[in-house]
Every structure is written in structure tokens, then in C-alpha cells.
Amino acid sequence: MTESNKTAIIKDQIYLSTEEKIIVAARKVFTKKGLSGARMQDIADEAGINKALLHYYFRSKDKLFEKIFEEGSKKMFMTVNALVESADLNLFQKIEKIIEAHIQIEIENPYIPAFIMNEANQNPEFIKKFLQDTIKLPIKLVEQIQEGINLGHIRPINPVQLFMNIMSLSAFPFIAKPIFQTSFGITDEQFFMLMEQRKKHVVEFIINAIKL
Amino acid sequence: MTESNKTAIIKDQIYLSTEEKIIVAARKVFTKKGLSGARMQDIADEAGINKALLHYYFRSKDKLFEKIFEEGSKKMFMTVNALVESADLNLFQKIEKIIEAHIQIEIENPYIPAFIMNEANQNPEFIKKFLQDTIKLPIKLVEQIQEGINLGHIRPINPVQLFMNIMSLSAFPFIAKPIFQTSFGITDEQFFMLMEQRKKHVVEFIINAIKL
DNA sequence: GTCTATAGCGAGATAGAC
DNA sequence: GTCTATCTCGCTATAGAC
Numbered sequence: 001m002t003e004s005n006k007t008a009i010i011k012d013q014i015y016l017s018t019e020e021k022i023i024v025a026a027r028k029v030f031t032k033k034g035l036s037g038a039r040m041q042d043i044a045d046e047a048g049i050n051k052a053l054l055h056y057y058f059r060s061k062d063k064l065f066e067k068i069f070e071e072g073s074k075k076m077f078m079t080v081n082a083l084v085e086s087a088d089l090n091l092f093q094k095i096e097k098i099i100e101a102h103i104q105i106e107i108e109n110p111y112i113p114a115f116i117m118n119e120a121n122q123n124p125e126f127i128k129k130f131l132q133d134t135i136k137l138p139i140k141l142v143e144q145i146q147e148g149i150n151l152g153h154i155r156p157i158n159p160v161q162l163f164m165n166i167m168s169l170s171a172f173p174f175i176a177k178p179i180f181q182t183s184f185g186i187t188d189e190q191f192f193m194l195m196e197q198r199k200k201h202v203v204e205f206i207i208n209a210i211k212l
Numbered sequence: 213m214t215e216s217n218k219t220a221i222i223k224d225q226i227y228l229s230t231e232e233k234i235i236v237a238a239r240k241v242f243t244k245k246g247l248s249g250a251r252m253q254d255i256a257d258e259a260g261i262n263k264a265l266l267h268y269y270f271r272s273k274d275k276l277f278e279k280i281f282e283e284g285s286k287k288m289f290m291t292v293n294a295l296v297e298s299a300d301l302n303l304f305q306k307i308e309k310i311i312e313a314h315i316q317i318e319i320e321n322p323y324i325p326a327f328i329m330n331e332a333n334q335n336p337e338f339i340k341k342f343l344q345d346t347i348k349l350p351i352k353l354v355e356q357i358q359e360g361i362n363l364g365h366i367r368p369i370n371p372v373q374l375f376m377n378i379m380s381l382s383a384f385p386f387i388a389k390p391i392f393q394t395s396f397g398i399t400d401e402q403f404f405m406l407m408e409q410r411k412k413h414v415v416e417f418i419i420n421a422i423k424l
Numbered sequence: 425g426t427c428t429a430t431a432g433c434g435a436g437a438t439a440g441a442c
Numbered sequence: 443g444t445c446t447a448t449c450t451c452g453c454t455a456t457a458g459a460c
Contacts, residue, residue, distance in 0.1 A: 018443075036249035037334055040436060050445055055437060057443095114333040117387050121326040122249055124390045135395045155420065160396065160406065161413045168384035173376050175329050175387060178336045183347045184372065194372065201373045208367065209421035230425080252454065262427055267455060269425095
């Protein structure tokens, strides 16, 4: 990103290089429309530049998509994974942190869960190769759950099912957002208020479900 | 569907009219690839017929897609909705029936949840118009939850959050199937065994979470 | 009702001027 | 680095023979 680049964009209020403008625009279009649904023209329009420039900065649509998918999936998985495998939280603390962090990230990036799941389903081979370093078995968490059962702190439960529950309760409302909004007849603002409340709700719900 | 039609297809073992073969093929391709990702050629190949025939039976790709989306969304929502709003089940029975039916339908149609959510996110206007008759506020269920709280049968809880929990715990694992399979390193068969177990697991999990 | 051939357009990608 | 113009191909859709 050169200086001449940046200064040319002051009219747009935000001080972004062309490359950054492309990223922002591509993020918006790809996360909404997916790889096959997105059009390079839409991204160019959104960025306020020409189609040819997209190819100048990123060789192809696929390359640009990979960039966006990588940053999106990293954002989603990295924080949660770190918490899932952290060594210095007990089980209940860990569940609380995971859920609060997970839902918070989704509030800030509501399109990402559906975006990732969509591409993961439509192109599993690509995603498996792409995410095999990012997605790991939650060994530490599973151990802690097993330990909690052995010590009689929580009910007997399949750790894998519990892990799926934690992820499901955090992520699904964002994936089903348009369905739930239609069903409940609520605005975006009301939906996000529900999700704010949901942080505490899901933590309590899970603790009540498992604790003895 | 004419007789000559049917008899021409006996070589395929299964006795399907051309129209039915198209539906079956379109269901497979659309649910996997989505509207924008699907190719009419792929559907024709899958059905063992020519592209032109697709247009003969269904005027356009969009029309064919609507057919598939409608049957898919109906299959998913109708049974669950009927249970949600049924008058002759108490709250605990109802939660049990909803979850068992929901997961069972998804075991039989594992691609449908991701299919519906994907299109709902990529084209919310279309979906809202399309599903506004199908998706209703779960009034009866919400009343029963409120009643359970008032009678001291269950903990105080936001009925809307509980409804989202029921749906999340049933649907999300199928949407995140490729992710979970990568994470756990399990086959399709093992995944479906997990989902069979999950029927009872989720019912118990929710009951434990809410009952006093 | 089913096929082959092709029209027609939209989209990704490139050439080349500035 | 950015633009306009254009190439090329793939895809939806239709025409028309059988």
C-alpha cells in the first residue's frame, strides 16, 4: 500500500488503501452471497473501483475468496479454540468464557457463521484441507468434562455431545437469524438485544443442565 | 406422468417418471450446491437426461429451484410446527416429541437444514415471502413455558430463548456436520450414530436445564 | 416427450493506454 | 496503479428435428 494510494481515498471519509477497500468490499459481498453467488462486479462497485483492479491485486476470484474465508474462519475459530484448550480455567469458568466470547464475536460478525457453514457444506474437500490446522479435537475440554463426571461435579454426559451443545447454542441463532426474525417479527436491533441477553442465558442453561 | 414415460425407465431399476427423476436429481444437486452453485447440466447428468428436458418440464432453473426449496422447507417445518403448536401434549412431552421428530427428519435429510439456512441468508426477501405462511410464532409453546414457570414446574426462563435452544440443539450439528466430522475425525456412519444417541441426549439435557 | 444444436448473455480474466 | 475495452468461456434458455 503506497502513500499515493491512501491519499486518493480521503473523499471516502475512511482512510483506506485500495487493497484495504477491496478486502472490506469482498468481505461484505462474499459473506452475504457466498463464493458462487458473489460477482466480481458487485465487489468492484462496493469498493468504488474497477473490476480490473480486483485482478491486479488478487489474481482471481478464488484467490480473493480464500483471503476472505481465511480471515473469517480464523476470527471465528481462533479465539474459541484458545479458550476450549486453555489450561488455566476450570470447567465451569471455561464454559462461561467460551460462550461469552463466541456470541460476542458473532454479534460483531453476524454473517460469518452462516458463511463458513455454507462453504463447508458446498465444498467439504476444500474446507477440510483449509481448516485441518485450525480445527482440532477439543481434547483438554473433553478431559475436563470427564474429570467433572468422575469427581461427581456434573452429571454423566457424553463429552462430545456437550461440546456440540455449547457450539450449537452459541452459533445457531445467527445462522437462523432471518428465520427467527421472520418467526418472531423482530428488527435487527431487537435481535441483537436478544443475543446480548443470550450470553448469560446460555451459560446458566448449560450449567443447570449438567451440574449435580 | 405417462405410461410410456415410466416404462422407459425400468432399466434404472427404480420405476420413476422423467419428471420424478428430475426432482430427485435436482433435490440432490440443489441441496448440496445451493441455487447459485448448482448447474442445470449437473442436474441433467444426475437424472440421466438432457438439459433441454429440464426446461421442458420446469420452465427455468428458478422455477425448478422453488419446487425443491418448497418441498424441503415444508418437510422441515411442517412436522415440527405441528408438534410445537399441538394442544394435546404437556410441556415436557412436547419438548421430547419436537426434538425426536426434528432430529429424525434431519437424519433422513441431512442436507436440508444447511440448504434452507444458506438460501435464507443469501436471499432473505425471497425467503421471507416464501416462508411467511410456514413459519409462525410458536404461541402455544410459549404459553406452555410461561405456564410452567408460573406453576413452579420449571425455572424462570425467557420462552423465546428456550425455543431457540430447542431448535439449535437439534439442527446445528447437521449444519456443522463437515466441521464436526473434521474435528472429531469420524465417518458418516459414526456421525449418524451420534445423532441417533443425540435424540435422547438433548431431551435429557433440556429437561435437566429447566426443571425445578 | 426427447434429443442435438445453437442463440444469447453474463461473468471472470486480460490487453493495453494513460 | 487505475482505467476502458475486449476476449473467452460457461451457462441458461430456446429452436427445431425426430
